Amino acid sequence: MIKSIKSSSWNFGKLPRVRAEHLLTNESIGTFLIRESEHYPGDLTLSIKDENRIQHYRIKFDLISRSYTIDDESFFSDLHSLVQHYEIDADGLCCRLEKVLNDKHDTIDSIKIQKSISPVVIVPSQISTTIDYRELQIGKLVGSGEFAEVYEGIYRKSRVAIKVLKETNSTELFLHEADIMSSLKHRNLVQLLGIAQKSDNVFYLITEFMTKGSLLHYLTTRGRTIISQKDLLGFSIDTCEGLAYLEQNHIVHRDIAASNVLIADDNTAKISDFGLAKSIEITEKENGDSIITDKIKCRTKWTAPEALESKKYTNKSDMWSYGILLWEIFSYGRCPYPRIPADEVLINLKEGYRMEPPDGCPIEIGDIMRQAWHVNPERRASFNQILERLKRINISC
Numbered sequence: 001m002i003k004s005i006k007s008s009s010w011n012f013g014k015l016p017r018v019r020a021e022h023l024l025t026n027e028s029i030g031t032f033l034i035r036e037s038e039h040y041p042g043d044l045t046l047s048i049k050d051e052n053r054i055q056h057y058r059i060k061f062d063l064i065s066r067s068y069t070i071d072d073e074s075f076f077s078d079l080h081s082l083v084q085h086y087e088i089d090a091d092g093l094c095c096r097l098e099k100v101l102n103d104k105h106d107t108i109d110s111i112k113i114q115k116s117i118s119p120v121v122i123v124p125s126q127i128s129t130t131i132d133y134r135e136l137q138i139g140k141l142v143g144s145g146e147f148a149e150v151y152e153g154i155y156r157k158s159r160v161a162i163k164v165l166k167e168t169n170s171t172e173l174f175l176h177e178a179d180i181m182s183s184l185k186h187r188n189l190v191q192l193l194g195i196a197q198k199s200d201n202v203f204y205l206i207t208e209f210m211t212k213g214s215l216l217h218y219l220t221t222r223g224r225t226i227i228s229q230k231d232l233l234g235f236s237i238d239t240c241e242g243l244a245y246l247e248q249n250h251i252v253h254r255d256i257a258a259s260n261v262l263i264a265d266d267n268t269a270k271i272s273d274f275g276l277a278k279s280i281e282i283t284e285k286e287n288g289d290s291i292i293t294d295k296i297k298c299r300t301k302w303t304a305p306e307a308l309e310s311k312k313y314t315n316k317s318d319m320w321s322y323g324i325l326l327w328e329i330f331s332y333g334r335c336p337y338p339r340i341p342a343d344e345v346l347i348n349l350k351e352g353y354r355m356e357p358p359d360g361c362p363i364e365i366g367d368i369m370r371q372a373w374h375v376n377p378e379r380r381a382s383f384n385q386i387l388e389r390l391k392r393i394n395i396s397c
Contacts (some may be wrong), residue, residue, distance in 0.1 A: 001207040001217050002122075009100050009102065009350075010032065010033055010034050010083065010100040010101070011033075011034055011035075012033045012034065012035045013035065013036060014035070014036050015033070015035040015036065016183075016184035016248070016250060017038055017045070017047075017056065017183050017185075017247040017249075018180065018184065018249055018250075018251065018280070019249070019250065020033060020035055020045075020054070021047070021054045021179075021183055022102055024047060024048075024049040024054050024059075024092045024101060025049075025054070025102065027101060028049065028098065028099070029049055029050065029051055029095055029098065030048065030049065030095050030096055030097060030098025030099060031048070031049045031098060031099050031100070031101050032046060032047060032048045032049070032097050032098075032099075032100065032101065033046075033047050033101045034047075034059070034079065034083075034101065035047065037058060037059075038185075038249075039185065040058060040060075041056075042061065043058055043059060044058075044059040044061075044068075044079075045057065045058060045059065046059055046070065046086075046093075048094060048095065048097065049193055049239050050092065050095055050156050051094075051095075055094045057070050057093065058070070059079075059082070060072075070082070070092075070093070071091075071092055072204075074091065082206045083097060094120060096117065098259055121264075129192075129193065129194035129195070130183065130194060130195060130196070130197075131155065131193070131194035131195065131196040131206055132196065133197065133198045133204065134258040135155060135195040135196075136153055136154070136155055136160075136162060136196060136204065136206070137153055137154040137155075138153045138162055139151055139152040139153050139154070140152050140395075141155050142161070142192060142213075147165065147174075148163050148164060148165050148174070149163070149164050150162065150163050151163075151164065151368070152209065153206075153269065155193065155206055158245060159209040159211075159347050160193060160206050160209050160247065161206070161208070161209045161210065162204050162205070162206055163204065163206075163207070164203075164204055165203055166204075166327075172208065174203055174205065175195070175203065177205065177273075177274045178192060178195045178203075178205050180251065181205075181207070181274050184245070184246075184249070184251075184274075186241070186242055186245045187241075187270075188238045188239065188242030188245070188268070188270050188271060189242050189245065189246075189269065189270055189271050190207050190208060190210065190262055190270045190271065190272040191207060191208045191270075192205070192206070192207050193206045193208065194206050194209060194318075199245075199266045202234045206348070207227065207272075208264075210262035210263060210264050211263075211264065211265040212263035212264065212265065212267070213262065213263065213346065214258065214259050214260075214261065214262055214263070215235060215258040215259075215261035215262065215263055215269055215328075215329070216257070216258035216259045216261075216328065216333050217252065217333075218263045219328070219329065219332045219333030220332065220333035223332055224332060226279075227332065229360075229362070231267065232329050233362075233365075233390065233394055234269070235261070235263075235268065235269045235329050235396075236326055236329055236365070236390055237387070237390045237394060238268055238269035238270070238390065239261055239269050239271060239322070239325060240322070240383055240386055240387045240390055241268065241271075241387060242271040242381035243256070243318060243383045244384050245383075246271075246315075246318075246383075247315045247318070247382060247384070248384075249385045251272065252313045252314060252315055252318055253271065253318050253321075254307075254313045254317070254318065254321075254326075255273055255299065255302075255321075256271070256318055256321035256322055256325055257302050257321070257324070257325060257328070258300060258325055258328040258329065258333060260272055260273040261325070280317065299321075300342040300343070300345050300346070301324065301335070301336045301342055301345055301351050302321045302324045302325075302336065303317070303320070303321065304316070304317035304320035304321065304377070305320075305346060305349045305350060305375070306377060307320075308346050309346070310321045313381070314377065315382070316377035316378070317377065318383075319372050319380045319381065319382075319383065319386075320372055320373060320377075320380065322372055322383070322386075323368070323369045323371075323372025323373050324336050326365060326368060326369050326372070327355060327357070327358060327369060330357065330358045330360070330361040330362075330365060331358035332358075332363075334358070336355065337355060352375075354370065354373050355369075357369055362393065364389070364393050365393070368381075368386055368389060368390075372386075
């Protein structure tokens with residue numbers, strides 16, 4: 001339906017929202033680009049750098065008038081005319097279009113970095129939704145980790161989860177997680193509602209509340225008598241849906257495990273934790289390509305062998321972790337490699353050892369696990385490929 005815009009300097013094609021926001025973050029007010037809409041196939045999105053945030057406007061193509069519009073009031077025969085109009089007058093947009101984004105950046109892992117190889121520093125104003133701390137009612141503690149605590153709370157009469165940072169020296173990573181989450185919209189990812197700030201060093205990350213807790217807790221407390229194989233397959237599909245979306249948007253999760261999947265009241269599984277407990281060091285290889293390495297302890301039993309050794313993560317290492325997640329799901333929450341100490345896992349894997357599928361696991365699911373654990377990352381399937389297989393299994397059940 002949409003006319004070709006490939007010849008236009010402001011056309012960035014299938015650029016994900018999360019990448020567009022990082023590309024525009026350090027630009028001057030009025031810098032813009034046009035990309036294909038992620039949520040409305042056939043439409044476009046105008047992304048503009050405003051004073052405090054990145055604004056996104058849907059560009060619709062009206063079939064009757066064969067024209068483009070943002071506000072359903074002004075219509076343009078082509079995109080060049082639309083751009084020229086908003087260069088002269090903001091006409092309802094956050095600001096006038098001042099200049100086209102023309103500086104290309106690299107996208108590496110779930111951190112976006114510039115060619116200078118300097119880390120991106122996130123500031124609260126870049127988060128899409130800022131919440132007034134005074135509107136929060138913080139209730140009981142529902143979870144605690146090394147870097148943050150999670151409380152049940154109320155925001156505008158709605159039940160929410162409130163993550164509170166424990167250590168102020170991890171603020172940048174905390175805000176990075178919020179920035180990543182604010183750019184992701186999918187039914188199988190825990191939705192960020194906003195971020196609040198109590199003082200200069202105290203931040204609160206507010207998300208939807210998942211009433212049934214983590215998938216790991218759900219599996220271990222209900223067991224086989226309550227959770228059917230159909231339920232297990234549903235959790236597998238839900239998590240794969242979320243990971244396929246991340247893969248499509250060039251984001252590597254790096255910490256996929258049943259404890260990082262949450263269950264909603266309707267039993268929908270949603271992926272959470274987008275990198276709070278990560279310490280990132282960005283280095284540069286001889287050929288100029290950028291890589292990311294971790295300084296923290298990773299989950300040895302969930303991490304791909306190549307990532308354990310090199311500390312480099314890809315969607316293929318996420319696929320390995322997804323295979324471990326499937327094993328957790330179909331074992332009803334058992335710890336992987338139950339008879340092998342964590343510090344001996346890599347040795348066993350390099351010698352060719354792989355876990356057997358849990359008792360009662362469908363043959364097709366076991367095959368997916370084995371492929372996810374292939375020694376050659378390139379031989380592992382994509383999440384979209386696995387999703388199609390899971391859906392076929394679901395139909396046949």
